[in-house]
Amino acid sequence: MSKHQEGPAYAHVVPVRTLLGVFGALMFLTVLTYAVTYVDLGALNIWVALGIALVKGTLVALVFMHLLWDRKFYAVVLVSALLCVMIFIGIALLDSGQYQADLIPNFAPGITLRC
Amino acid sequence: MSTHDATAAPPAVGSENYLNCSHGFRSWFFTLDHKRIGVMYLASILSFFLLGGILALLIRTELLTPTRTLMSADDYNKVFTLHGAIMIFLFIIPGIPAALGNFVLPLMLGAKDVALPRLNLASYHLYLIGALIAVLSIVQGGVDAGWTFYAPYSTTTNTAVVTLTFGVFVLGFSSVFTGLNFIVTMHKMRPAGMGWFDMPLMLWALYATSIIQVLATPILGITMVLLIVERVMGIGIFDPALGGDPVLYQHFFWFYSHPAVYIMILPAMGIISEVVSVFSRKHIFGYRAIAYSSIAIAAFSFLVWGHHMFTSGQSELMNMIFSALTFSVSIPSAVKMFNWLSTMYKGSIRFDTPMIYALSFMFLFGIGGLTGLFLGSLATDIHLHDTYFVVAHFHYVMFGGTVIAFLAGLHYWWPKMFGRMYDEKWGRISAIIISVGFNITFFTQFVMGSQGMPRRYYAYVDKFEPYHVISSFGSYLMAAGFFMTAWYLVKSLYRGRPAPANPWGGAAMEWQAASPPVLHNFTEEPVVGDPYDYSNQDYDPAIGGYVLRKPEVSDR
């Protein structure tokens, strides 16, 4: 194999146009998520922000990280890791929410006393 | 350090092999050869096993009397903390995968090395660095937080917690790299003709282990980071005095440390699957069931950590969910047990040392597993939690399970590793001594635990004295067994009969390599076949081992 424009035999070369397209989308979404904070959607705000982040993350993973063209198994690996994190966060949240009522209010003297 | 012991081993009789192909400290310490790395791991973990074992004997001796026997309460607390931390993080977690696994995994695949040899070496160096940092904490006066480092005790005690936890953090990296390497190796290095379900079950077990190592260990890493940051900078995440949540620490810790239990036991089950089949000279029963159960255990292991927290302040809802999930993990273990037993049925069973250990494993792990039912069940766990019942249970699983299986594997692959046979008679005797000593030590602890004796007690109520005395004497017997083992194994390195390539009649590919193997493992391309099919080999009394029946070799 010589140094022609065709690239290696065992990996996909992403066209510049695709990269720029994704880049543009990411920029737009960043501005969007910034702008949305000026609109008060109540509890929805965090979900909108996370939703946009998820779209951005997916774009990065699929295109910049080549998941779209690579072995599907890498995607499986990534998704199972995310699943694992979600189980962890989900259960920790579920549990800590349950025992909030047992907390002693004002227990931590914390910083309010020291300064 | 201890790597020199391994270099001291004389080359086996015969031609060049991985032990004698190059010499000197550098040729070992910077080797990329998985076999040498495995041997260095072996030497290191055995040194730490000795250290942890001495600490265990100190604990048992201190507990001979209800009050002070030979050390102060503070020293005792440090000793049991270090015993736990060293045994868990320095010995038992890397024990089977990193030492034995590193040696046999590529051989069993018929490969020349693991996929990422440099990472493998880095993993060993990280292990050594982490271990030295952890041991440095002894020099700094020891740590008294318990190996679980529960906040806020660990964040407020004035002992060397940071050093030990940083050591554990580094060791975590070592463990991740080993697991990662194994997964890649099994995916990418399987020879043509070996599908997933043609792999020896040891490899399935290592695969499941590696999944847990990769997915769970980072959480330990971040837990240790948070603990260190908490101590050094007072960040307040786990310290209730700063508004933090100490129960959250336990979630963090057990999210790793429960799956870690399966990092310890899964490869042990892999070894037993190999040994039982080979020494029964019969195809393993229910291959797929055992393979799937390994993966099932790995998957379930992430869902049950809360059963360490039934009395901790975890909500009742979570207690119930975790109790239900906990029982699910007992099923695959039971299935494996039935499969091993069925493998022996109508076999042709040979009672060499590895098989004695395998039988001992089935006995001890049976008790360990069944006593887990008491602890998974909510109402009984409330009574038994944090008592010696728990101590006995996890020693039955971790020691009676993992360590016994480790010894089975060590004896099973010893001829392959060093090209020498050990003294079979002494092997059997010490296997029996260790098992008997173990039962005396820990079975009594079940009784005193269910009677209410809390764990981690320096002094105790007089009524528990007889139990403790029996337990301590059991531990001395066990120690005697271990010294006996060390003695005949070391002796075998110098005086042992040269080992044939296949002394036990194993059908997996590692037995096609010479004993000990050459640098790149195989002199000729190994034959891929069913790892549990013993029909194409014959016993050759002249060499004391099995040889492939040549004409029938080309079955693939």
Add this chain to the structure above:
Amino acid sequence: MILSGLVNTLSVRGAGVPFLATGDGTFWLPVRASEAAGAVDNLFYFIFWISLFFFTLLMALLAIFAVRYRRRREGEEPEPSPSHNLAVEVVWTAIPVLLVAAIFWFGFQAYVDMSSPPLDSYQIQVTGQKWKWTFTYPNGYVDELLHVPADRPVQLVMTSQDVIHSLSIPAFRIKRDLVPGRYSKAWFTAVRPGDYDLYCAEYCGTQHSSMISTVKVLAPEAFDAWLREHSDILSGLTPAEGGERVYNVLGCKQCHSLDGAAGVGPTFRNLFGSERSFKDGGRATADENYVSSSVLDPQSRVVQGFEPVMPTFKGRIKDQEITALIAFLKTLSVHAPQDAAPAAAGAGTP
């Protein structure tokens, strides 16, 4: 339901069998001194017998196979037998599934009972600290031993002052962690008068193993009599001595020093009769009324330089105790007319 019936039968029938649960201790379990202990013990023995049965079965098979199929000479090959059998494998997966489901269910049921205290439970507050237990009764009496009435549900409301401790009473089969910064609860109904061990089960440092106390279960009348007698903390003491006792027992000393050093709250030295200035700009002389209102309603006037952190003692302190405390304060102060008994005068000097 059928299974729970089975459990009951087992435990009733087993009354004479040494391994089965009775009120007295057995080889496995300690004396059974609470109502919940019965359910726990039944479950324990349910699991125990199941485990023993299967363990014996497996080990017997192991031994039989080991003997029957041992290799008699080298090179001997086994007789052919199948390497898998779906039906058998399904069966030996299904049976353990059913058994553990049953075990879970019983454990779950007993646990639900153990974690739902009756509404009329007698409440005792428990505080753990390195390395002692403090039990506070509803009338404010504090003790280091746990006295409880028999045959009456008792709820422990627990917290820790430093690290995690765990209250464990093996005879009652209960255990519960005391976590700093939160309340945890446990309850039981003691059924057998007597003394039982109470341990700290969560490792808490140097004297962890000395953090042992005793539960004294008293018959209900005996308990009432005991509490009446002991909660009169002033009996047989002069007012100033009594005040000092109040100071020590009710927790004043945690925040108020006697040596003149400001703690969380102002020192008691030379407090009585002195001029106090408050955060809201007001001033007052520390007289009897001032002391009394400071104890009962500490938030109403906060002394300058201090935080409004003091809890109210309303309902926890009796009028005579306040009087005794005032008498004690007088002995500590140069501003007070020295008419108090000199008995405790030296107590405050560093």
Add this chain to the structure above:
Amino acid sequence: MSTPHEGRGEHADPHLQHHFQSMAQQYDSGKFGMWLFLVTEVLLFGGLFCAYAVYRANHPEIFAYAHQFLDKTLGGLNTLVLIVSSLTMAMAVRCAQLGQQRRLKQMLAATLLCACVFLAVKGVEYEHKWKHGLLWGTRYTSQEAAPAAAAAPATEAPAAIAAPADGGTTLPHAAAGPAGLAAEPQTGHGAGAHGGHGPAGPAPRNVHLFFGIYFVMTGLHGIHVLAGMIAIVWLLRRSAAGEFGPEYFAPVDFVGLYWHLVDLIWIFLFPLLYLIH
């Protein structure tokens, strides 16, 4: 340090390690290993996201109050900078694959530059917080966020007494605990009475928890950026030697994967820390 070589036919590449059959197998192994490593990174940060989620869910008032001290615009700027760096990194991988040596070096240098800008902006933010004592746990000394304790005695004493109502709203649901073991709710001292010059509303208790999480999350992320920069410098040195081309570009690809992951984590950190409502 390289392993002994055995020639494997005419295709043997100097970069092919002895135990692999082909470059494709070697590349696949490395890439798979890299992905598994990324998984561990995801889980490492997953732990922090868990801590974040638990505290945010249980003490929303702390987050709602404290995030106002973060500069949304600087955070947004940093997000854009990282996205640019991600693009240049992706381009670098492409250039390596195609053997465009000059552009490869340019792209790597651009990525490195973006990383420097990112850290510089981060530094500005940290410095601001340091100056105002908006730090973690025991180091938290902010006057702005400090409740009555410090300011009240001198200036607005009456405000402190009026605290209970505010204390009630900002505190987690109080347990019906027995009297006396802990301070009763009315002792929610000073919670509501900050000096009046903070961003908005009263400071809740334990604001430092937010800054603890903020510093650990962004700090760990910053360390990852630093590690990425070291890796890029290493790539630059190797690409200067012209080592990469269509047949061997794995290191660029793997560092690229790592760099994108660092970017990806920031994509989540940014809204969670800066854009709280």
